Amino acid sequence: MNKEVQAQENGVQNDIHGRIDQGAERVKQATSDAVATSKEKFERAADHVEERVHHATDKAAHAANRATDKVSEATERGRAAYDQARDRADEWLDEVREYVREKPVQAVGIALGAGWLLGRILRR
Template identity: 35%
Template sequence: MTHSDDAANKMKRDAQAAASEAKNDLREGTGRVGDDVRRTARDLGDNAGIDRLKERGADLAETGREYANRAREAGEEYAERAREEANRLYETGQRKANEVAHYAEERYDEVSEMVRRHPAQALGIAAGVGFLVGLILARR
């Protein structure tokens, strides 16, 4: 169980790091956009300013596409890690469930055999347990 907790914590830290990196990238991109807008506003006084504005708009669109691609790739990477961890945990759970089922079958067989060998004792124990459960439930 500790291994799965460690893996989950590692995935959580990785996701937080990716989110922080994306936040920093967006902050940096926003700063560039602000700088470009200020430059463009200064340049609008001349005719070349319109051409520069178009160029900057194309640059900004390309930067936006790059950020979107980075985010998509990071999302795909973390989704794949999550799928792999989920599969590993599922397989571990299946193994443990099979072990518990086998253990329960063995204990059931032992109890059944004991009841067959000592039916009066088993009946007395069952009556005693029933009486105790009745007392507990009656007090509620």
């Protein structure tokens, strides 16, 4: 009987060992499946993030290029306005010089009157 009991115990142990091994295999398979699924999800998420970052970078570069173009245009317009104002000032100065050459006494009188008036205005 002892041998029979021991044989039964060995059989039960083998059965338990088999079940444990099967359970371990199921856990390993489930873990592998979960890891594979997680890897796929993370890869998709990473691809999505990468795509969005590239899209945002392209938009930022486009906006920066547009801003640079606008600044260049504004600079050119400013330069043209400056040149035009300088030309007008040079023309006006030439006219004033010509007037002073033609009528020096009147020019001095106008200058004295303007200086006196400016002094009165600034004194207050």
